[in-house]
Amino acid sequence: MSAATATAISPSTSLRNSLNSYPNWMKWSSPCQRTTFFVPRAAASPDTGKGNKKRKPKVKKPSSPTPVTTTTESMSEEEQPQPQQQQQQQVSLSLDDVNPVGLGRKSRQIFDDVWRKFSGLGQISRTTRADDREALDALLIREGPMCEFAIPGAQNTTVLVVGATSRIGRIVVRKLMLRGYTVKALVRNADQDVLDMLPRSVEIVIGDVGDPSSLQAAVEGCNKIIYCATARSTITGDLYRVDHQGVSNLTKALQDYNNKLAQLRAGKSSKSKLLITKFKSEDSLHGWEVRQGTYFQDVIASKYDGGMDAKFEYTETGQAVFSGYVFTRGGYVELSKKLSLPLGSTLDRYEGLVLSVGGNGRSYVVILEAGPSADTTQSKLYFARINTKIGFCRVRVPFSSFRPVKPDDPPLDPFLVHTLTIRFEPRRQRPVEGSAGMKQDPRSFKLILEYIKALPTGQETDFILVSCTGLGVEPNRREQVLKAKRAGEDSLRRSGLGYTIIRPGPLMEEPGGQRALIFDQGNRISQGISCADVADICVKALHDSTARNKSFDVCHEYVAEQGRELYELVAHLPDKANNYLTPALSVLEKNT
Structure with a gap:
């Protein structure tokens, strides 16, 4: 002084x-x-x-x-x-x-207040006052000292959080804002209690996952979706609307929006699928050849030859139908065509096929022939089995699921694929009931084809779905809850979007990052997990290439039960200083 x-x-x-x-x-x-x-x-x-x-x-x-x-x-x-x-x-x-003692006390008070707000992000059980929420919102959106939490590319990414007021959704919203994302929250109503749960800088969209028309405005401008919504009750209709139909409606809405952007870019979007063939007229059937054969060439097979027949026609109702029957022991019929891709397009830039089909719920074998186009004698065959449902559905067939017919052949190289074949064989057919409740003959089939497309290779996931393992659910309600959850997961896999399905154990209200996590795909977890840890996995999976097209269970670290010690469960400790998700998911199977 x-x-x-x-x-x-x-x-x-x-x-x-x-x-x-x-x-x-x-x-x-x-x-x-x-x-x-x-x-x-x-x-x-x-x-x-x-x-x-x-x-x-x-x-x-x-x-x-x-x-x-x-x-x-x-x-x-x-x-x-x-x-x-x-x-x-x-x-x-x-x-x-000018008093140094007073200045030091004030600085510590400000720092403690800031630290208290940040440490409370993962503790949603704490009652938050109105003034604390306003101060926290201002702190989250402010730049400067928060730059260490920012993620590259987050400023150009808009994330739609469905179920933003749920136990996990509230933490997800704040973690996204802390890292610089633009966040949109889908809520059913705009009550004041709902608005108080979310930061003011979040764009709130009113809509219902069960109403497809209300989802168009929600996905407008969004790059990714995190689905944290859960049914309010275990009534079958409520479970179906939220866990199954809601996921299906949102995937369709996001696909329609991506297709709209692709049309504006003249089909040059990186998310655009490659159209291999579309059966929209009778001319689209040209080039497809119907063939038949048998796996056995002995005398016994000829004695049990009941005949087989198949046809591929364009009906009066405007459908391309491949139908017939196979009564011969070891026989099969197939529909094949040599591919003619657009100039400059090759399948090595894509990760699989998606077929929009309908019929009576039979299983088929998709066969790809790969090799030099000039010399087909050197071609090698690769197959993958697909299952359809009664009615129409979309079937996703990744290239990684194709296996060589001869075990000594190398893995499939999509760049060399030149012929596509769809084969029906009576063996390994599941019993399917008809409309009148009577079982159909597994030796007959009917396949309605709409289109076949190639899925683009993506580095990141488009849709993150928080499902459940069934632990913690009442035993008398567990079956119907899991049935609705699994139906929603299947609709997401068949959509063609890049997906990540997270099945956490029983949720607990405790701070995240305190215990190691176990990632598994064998339905073997038995412990719970904090909501903050699940939210952190959702945020980290947005830009992690190893999380794309994977489904996994996750829980806190535990000791294996008696008789399960042979299974290796690797634990990963969550830490903001390192990316624990990449090594944890790199060993898991893809397209699950």
Whole structure:
């Protein structure tokens, strides 16, 4: 402090020479004589004397004429001179501004307040006051010190959080905002209680996952979706609407939006599928060849030859139908065509096929022939079995699921694929009931073809679905809950979008990052997991290539049960300083 400041405090020259013991003046009024004293109050000093003993502050006696000014007034306190009070307030403010003890205390108070807000992000069970929410919202959207939490590419990514007011959704929203994402929240109604649960900077969209028309505005401008919604009850209709139909409606809405963007870019979007063939007219059937054969060439097979027949035609209803029957032992019929891709397009830039088909629920074998186009004798065959449902469905066939017919052949190289074949064989057919409740003959089939497309290779996931393992659900309701959850997962896999399906154990209200996590695909987990850890996995999976097209269970670390010690369950400790998700998911099977 300068000498001028010391002079303003007291005219005493002894006080100017003592820089470590500036007196702080306080006002005291005598209740009897209305006498006002200005008594010097010693300031706290960290200095210590010899023997580590604290120096006692010096207090001047009131009788001393130098530091004390005594004024006897007969007027009331309201009639005291105002300039003198203002001068004393200014003196007090100037002392607080330069007092190192006070400055340190204020800085620690500000830092503790900031740290309390951040540490409470994962603790949603704590009751949040209105002023705390406003301060937290301002802190989350402010740049500067928060840059260490930002993720590259987050500023150009808009994430739609479905179920933003759920136990996991509330944490997901705040984690996304902390990392710089643009967040949209889909809610059913705009009640004040719902709005208070979300930060003010979140764009709220009113809609219902069971109503497809209300989802178009929700996906507008969104790049990715995190689905955290759960049914409010275990009623079958509520489960079907949220867990199954809701997922299906959102995948279709996101696909329609991506297709709209692709049309604006003249089909040059990286998410555009490659159309291999579309059966929209009778001319689209040209080039497809119907063939038949048998796996056995012995005399016994000829004795049990019941005949087989198949045809591929364009019906009056505008459908391309491949139908027939196979009564021969070891026989099969197939539909084959040599591919003719657009100029400059090759299948090595795609990760699989998607078929939009309908029929009576038979299983088929998709065969790809790969090799030099000039010499088909060197071609190799690769197959993958697909299952259809009664009615129409979309079937996803990744290239990684194709296996060579001859075990010694190398893995499939999509760049060399030149022929596509769809084969029906009576063996390994599941029993399917007809419309009248009677079982159909597994040797007959009917396949309606709409289109065949190639799925683009993506580096990141498009849709993150938070499902469940069934643990923690009432035993009498577990089957119907899991049935609805699995139906929603299947609709997401068949959609063609890049997906990540997370099945956490029973959710717990506790801070995240405190215990190691176990990722598994064998339905073997038995422990719970905190909501904050599940939310952190959702956020990290947005830009992790190893999370694309994978389904997995996750829970807290535990000791394997008796008889399951042979299974290796690797635990990964969540830490913001490292990406634990990549090594955890790199060993898991894809397209599951």
